[in-house]
Every structure is written in structure tokens, then in C-alpha cells.
Amino acid sequence: MIPDGESRLLYDAVRSSALALITPCREGEAIAIAAGLWTGGCKPLVVLQNTGLMEAGDALRGCGLGPRVPLRLMVGWRGYGGATAGRAPIDSAYTYTEPLLAAWGIPCWRLMGDEDLPALATMDRTAEETSLPAAVVTGWAFRP
Amino acid sequence: MGVPAVIERMDLFRALAARRTDEIVVMTMTATLQWPLVSRHELDFDFLAFGMGHAGDFGLGLALARPERKTIVLKGDGGLLMSLGSLVTWAACAPGNLLVLLLENRSYELTGGQPLPPRVDFAALARAAGLAGGGATGTGKVERIETLARFADALPRLLAEDGPHFVVLPVTTREALPPVNHSDHAGRIRTLRRALGMA
Numbered sequence: 001m002i003p004d005g006e007s008r009l010l011y012d013a014v015r016s017s018a019l020a021l022i023t024p025c026r027e028g029e030a031i032a033i034a035a036g037l038w039t040g041g042c043k044p045l046v047v048l049q050n051t052g053l054m055e056a057g058d059a060l061r062g063c064g065l066g067p068r069v070p071l072r073l074m075v076g077w078r079g080y081g082g083a084t085a086g087r088a089p090i091d092s093a094y095t096y097t098e099p100l101l102a103a104w105g106i107p108c109w110r111l112m113g114d115e116d117l118p119a120l121a122t123m124d125r126t127a128e129e130t131s132l133p134a135a136v137v138t139g140w141a142f143r144p
Numbered sequence: 145m146g147v148p149a150v151i152e153r154m155d156l157f158r159a160l161a162a163r164r165t166d167e168i169v170v171m172t173m174t175a176t177l178q179w180p181l182v183s184r185h186e187l188d189f190d191f192l193a194f195g196m197g198h199a200g201d202f203g204l205g206l207a208l209a210r211p212e213r214k215t216i217v218l219k220g221d222g223g224l225l226m227s228l229g230s231l232v233t234w235a236a237c238a239p240g241n242l243l244v245l246l247l248e249n250r251s252y253e254l255t256g257g258q259p260l261p262p263r264v265d266f267a268a269l270a271r272a273a274g275l276a277g278g279g280a281t282g283t284g285k286v287e288r289i290e291t292l293a294r295f296a297d298a299l300p301r302l303l304a305e306d307g308p309h310f311v312v313l314p315v316t317t318r319e320a321l322p323p324v325n326h327s328d329h330a331g332r333i334r335t336l337r338r339a340l341g342m343a
Contacts, residue, residue: 022208022237024201025229032198033233036205039333041342044205062195063202067329 002027004049006076006138011047027052028059034071035063049076050097050137060133065104070127073135075101075108080139101135108135150290153247153315157182159292160216160245163299167214167243168206168336172199173254175218175247177321186339193326197226200244204234207242207308210340214303217244222252222260231273231310238281240306248314254324270310281306288312 001023003011014021024030027048034044048056053075064071079094089095101108107126109119119136127134153174161182171179172191179188191199203217224230224246234242246266252258267288270276276286283306289295295313302309337343 020208022233024233026227028195028198029201029227029230029233032195032201033205033208035194036202036207037209038205039202039337040206040209040340041337042205042209059195059198062193062329063198067194067333069333 001047002030002049002052003047004052004076004078006049006078006140007047007074027056031056031059031071032063035067035069038069038071043072045072045074047074047076049093050078050100051093054093054096054100060104064133065106068131069133070131071133072124072127073106073108073133074111075135075137077137077139080137084139097137101137104133106133106135108137111136111138112140151292151295151313151315152319153249153317154178154181154319155292156247156295156313156315159296159299163303164216165303167216167303168203168210168340169216169218170199170203170206171218173220173223174317174321175220177324178317178319179218181322186335189336190325190332192324194329197223197230199223200230200234201227203244204230204237204239204242207239208237211239211241214241214243215239217242218247219244220253221246221248221250221264221266224266225260225264228269231270231275234308234310235270235274235284238275238284238308240281240283240308242308243302244308244310246310246312248312249316253317267310267312270312275308275310281308284308284310286310286312288314290314 030046034046037044077097079089083089083094109123111119123134123136157179168187170189170191176190176192199219200217203215207215250260267286270286275284277284
């Protein structure tokens with residue numbers, strides 16, 4: 001998990017849970033570590049911001065898509081809140097998030113509130129059944 | 145310019161292969177071309193083209209998932225420069241069963257031998273990242289071994305004692321490199337998982 005403004009509350013919750021938390025320095029590391037964990041028999045979830053996903057493209061290609069590793073991705077959607085409130089996006093991260101996942105052929109579901117929680121199970125099942133990465137994108141999902 | 149290389153890489157690999165038993169070996173870049181000349185083990189894993197600079201991170205994941213056996217990573221100094229933050233993550237997680245052998249040739253060998261910045265001290269970087277005596281175990285070790293004889297002497301210790309270990313090994317090679325193999329990445333993963341007892 002690479003904490004960001006969107007997932008900071010999730011970070012606090014995971015820290016105080018029984019889940020094992022790894023906080024790499026960059027998202028490419030996170031994806032490669034997750035691929036190693038899965039190869040060794042674990043079931044990791046990679047939590048990262050959309051900007052980090054863009055940084056980690058080569059790792060995602062090499063450790064996920066190419067070798068068919070079912071990475072579970074939770075992608076924080078920086079810029080979503082402002083954009084849906086009618087403000088101009090603060091940068092291009094908002095614009096490219098879903099198109100980038102689509103370009104890689106990674107199925108994704110929006111997780112924006114409690115009503116969307118089934119998306120997690122759908123993402124998990126899809127990754128398992130296809131043996132390929134799958135993602136949820138989160139915007140405002142963890143706000144108090 | 146650079147540090148004179150003092151260990152012939154194939155000799156280093158032969159020494160390691162002679163001692164290795166049930167450890168996982170993750171290799172990348174030129175190591176993927178030469179290690180198979182001395183080892184055909186079901187727990188060998190060719191990381192070439194799985195993600196630039198991330199062989200050690202993949203090895204960290206394996207080490208954390210499989211604490212019952214050691215994971216050895218054979219990677220180059222150029223690859224480490226592509227993900228220097230990995231040193232910090234390895235130190236923070238600090239699995240006792242992770243052994244990183246950094247093959248220091250001061251160049252991007254596979255892409256034509258372009259030189260690395262000459263004054264980088266990889267052992268010092270690893271120490272500064274907290275790998276020596278730090279991390280979760282407090283047993284992390286960083287060392288530089290400059291001769292084949294000393295490497296051969298150190299191997300029983302490196303394979304037996306708790307780490308994580310980060311070992312810098314200045315290397316050269318006089319032997320011709322076999323062709324690069326970019327095939328069947330999914331098959332490589334399946335083979336390793338099968339060897340580790342999973343479907």
C-alpha cells in the first residue's frame with residue numbers, strides 16, 4: 001500500500017487490523033512485491049493512487065499482464081471529487097485513470113460508497129477467474 | 145573508470161550452484177543468461193522482462209510468502225539504480241530469509257555496457273537505507289566481498305544464518321553470453337508455483 005489522500009483512512013484501519021501491511025516506496029515496487037507474494041501462495045491487494053499506477057506501468061505489464069498474475073488493485077482516483085463537483089480537474093490524473101486501465105485491458109469497477117461494496121467481490125472473482133489483474137477505482141469512498 | 149572487477153561471474157555462479165540446495169533463486173538481466181549454464185533447478189526463476197529494476201522486490205514478496213526457505217536474488221547494480229527505494233523497503237520488511245547478491249559490474253551490460261555513475265557506493269546505500277542490523281529482525285547484514293575465495297568461504301554462512309543479507313560482489317565476465325530468452329512468462333510463474341506446491 002502506498003498511502004495517499006484518498007486511502008489514508010483505509011491505511012489507518014489496516015494498520016490496526018490483523019492484515020499484514022507493506023508500504024513500499026513506489027508503486028512499481030508494490031506490484032512486484034505483490035506478484036512475488038502471489039507466486040508464493042499469498043493473496044495481496046495493491047492499494048495505490050492513479051498517479052502511482054501511471055508510474056508503475058512497466059511493473060504492471062511485466063508482473064501482472066504478461067505472466068497472468070491475478071493482481072487485485074485498488075486505485076485511488078485523485079481528482080474525482082473536484083471533477084464531480086463541477087470544478088476543473090486539478091491535473092490530468094483524473095482524465096486518464098479509467099482510459100488507462102481500459103487500454104491495458106484491466107477490468108475496473110467504481111467504488112464510491114457503501115452501495116458499491118459488492119464491486120470488491122466482483123473484482124476479486126474476476127481476477128481469480130481470468131488469472132489477470134482487475135481493479136476497483138475509489139473516489140470519496142473512504143471519507144468520514 | 146570505476147572499481148576494478150575481481151570475480152569472474154561464472155566462477156561465482158559455479159560456487160553458488162555447488163552449495164545451493166532448496167533455496168529459491170530469482171535472477172534477472174545477464175544472470176538469466178549465465179545462471180542456467182550451471183543450474184537447472186525447479187526453484188530457479190528467470191525474472192527477465194518482468195519489470196525493470198524489480199527482481200529484488202519480487203524476491204522480497206517470495207521471501208515473505210515462503211519463510212521456510214531462503215530466497216536468493218541475483219541482480220545487477222544497474223537494475224538497483226532503477227529502484228533504489230527498494231533498499232528501504234527491504235530494510236523495513238527485513239525478512240530473515242532474503243539474500244540479495246548484487247552483481248556489481250558498473251555498467252548496463254545487457255544493453256551495450258553503458259557505464260554507471262562511477263562513484264556510487266552500493267553497500268553504503270544499503271547501510272543508509274537501514275539494511276544493516278535494522279528492519280524488523282535486527283539481523284540484517286551488508287557486506288562487500290571482493291574475491292572468489294572469500295565468497296566461497298562466506299557461502300555456508302550466507303545460506304544458513306538469518307538475514308536479510310545484502311552482498312555487493314564486483315564481477316566481470318570473459319565468457320560469451322548466450323542469447324536472451326524472452327519467452328513464456330506465464331509458464332515461468334506456473335512452474336515456480338508448482339515447485340512450491342501450488343497448482
